[in-house]
Amino acid sequence: MKFELYKIFCRRTTVVILVMFFLLSGVFMMQSFTDSSERLAYVSNEGLRQTHIYWARWDNYNTMSVIEATGNLGELPYGGWLFPRERWIPFQADVDSPIIQRIVDMYRQVEIPDDAMSYTDVWWHIFNQGGNFILWLFGLSFIVIIGVAPVFAEERSTGVDKIILTSKHGKNKLIANKIIASLLFATVIYLAYFTLITIPRLLRFNVDLQQVMQVNFAPFSQSPYSYLMSEFLIRYFAVGLLSYLLLCMMGLTISALSRNPFIAIIPSLGLFFVTLFDIRFISVGLHRFFTLFPANSIGQTDVWHVPDFYNIFGLLIDRPTMTVIFSAVSICVLAASCVLITKRMEASN
């Protein structure tokens, strides 16, 4: 196992992009750290606070009314990362449908506390600083893909597989170690990044996580979720981690199919990018299917738009047990695919 981890972490390409990523993101984090401090000063501005609360409540009421009356979710952000806003198509749903009823109920239950513009604004700024956070998450996805793409393919391209497959432990231990090492790799780098963006701020701003509501997180109150900040962070971490593990397994499966590490990267990146396109104007069904992919679930920083109820991830976010089951099943299915593919493939020539 330690050797498989060593192979992934100590590959020159991986080391270079990891160092670059954490250096650059660290610099940007420091920048936003300063900005956040400035925003913290607004908290004491009573006028700003009242304005913020007013607009948040108004937006919450307005959104709820529109959905209740028309079932139209089209005015809200809707999944997909590339071209999501330019391509908005009003999405009409049956007002009596259980899902609309459920969304409206959730909006009704949203509480916008009197101290709405407190530390929340700082956190909002951290996660939504001009899309940087999303970009960094995508950067992290590339690292996962580049890190795991050679895991199986490299053995074949270098010919080491012939040595490995004639050794005592052979395929079984090899495959298990590679899968576990790759999942650990994805976990470690995600954990490192999540720690980098949260812990310094928790220490610096001394945010009371039980007081800050996630509802203020989204631009005004378009989100029907009403989590405490602590709940939000835990859920966001869990969803993000599961997404990266799923992405890791997708990359590994492609690597198992490929005989060349570089060629393994191309379809992995292709699959990653294609699912980012908002293609509702072509096929709503296909678009919903694409929103199931990790690239989209980790990109939902605005945070979890209403139409996400229409995809499995949206529903799962609201149901953590199902989230875990769905992702675990997906990961297991992909792991089983890796095992089958690798076992069936003959050693390289």
Next chain:
Amino acid sequence: MELKIQNVTKKYKDLVAVNAFDGTLTPGIYGLLGPNGAGKTTLLRVVCALTRPTEGKVLYGNMEIEKLGAEYRKVLGFMPQNFGYYPHFKTERYLEYIASIKGLNPHYAKNKISSLLELVGLTEKRKSKVGHLSGGMRQRLGIAQALLNDPDVLILDEPTAGLDPEERVKFRNLISTISQEKITILSTHIITDVAYIASDILLMKEGHLTFRGSVDALIGMVQGKVWSTTVESCEIGGITKNYIVSNVQNTADQTELRIISGDKPTNDAVQVEPTLEDAYLFYTGEIGTAGGPENEI
């Protein structure tokens, strides 16, 4: 300890890479000779259980190697052609990695690695990255990894390819040293690699085993069939069309040819003592070919 290769045939679609290969191997060094494409590597892949034969089976201790699985791999050491490595691994770490997948006890592996590095002359390079080693050093590292589990069956596929003559001599001596009490199959198309150390020669051509026996027996097969003759340059073309020519040597105004033939090729041809190379060409060469790079010595 016996390795029985029973009527093994391996086909790739219409291509028959190995055709009804049959033989029993006991401890000793076997030189597997044959031109490129003769099926040597495919046979070794079958023996290493890297690929299943289309027909026939390989038995170790009267059990099929497929059924033995890990038990067979436990006693197997394999150095493949184009030996693969991780360039960013240090020599010692690479061996530790192979030792771990061979299921060796870490403490035992550590001692074994030290002794093997010493045996193959890489002790000073234990902290060097594999990618920075010379071709010869890497081949020696390949031998070391194959020996980690102290195998009873040692398969070396073209281990001397790309080495300079001095390295090849060293390598040969090394193989001779380590192969005692093992079934060692040394595949090569470089004849001198096996001439000095092999107890038996297995000669393959177009997937068939065309000869099996000692080096002397192989040479004996062409006794009286090797000729030396001196001809004018303009006659060379005619002779090479009709005979197997194992050597062409130009002198000042004439050319000396070494010809393998059952009949006297020219009136002034004289019989000469055959070499292993002559015997090899007799079995594998085709009329119309002169001894060329393929039969490099």
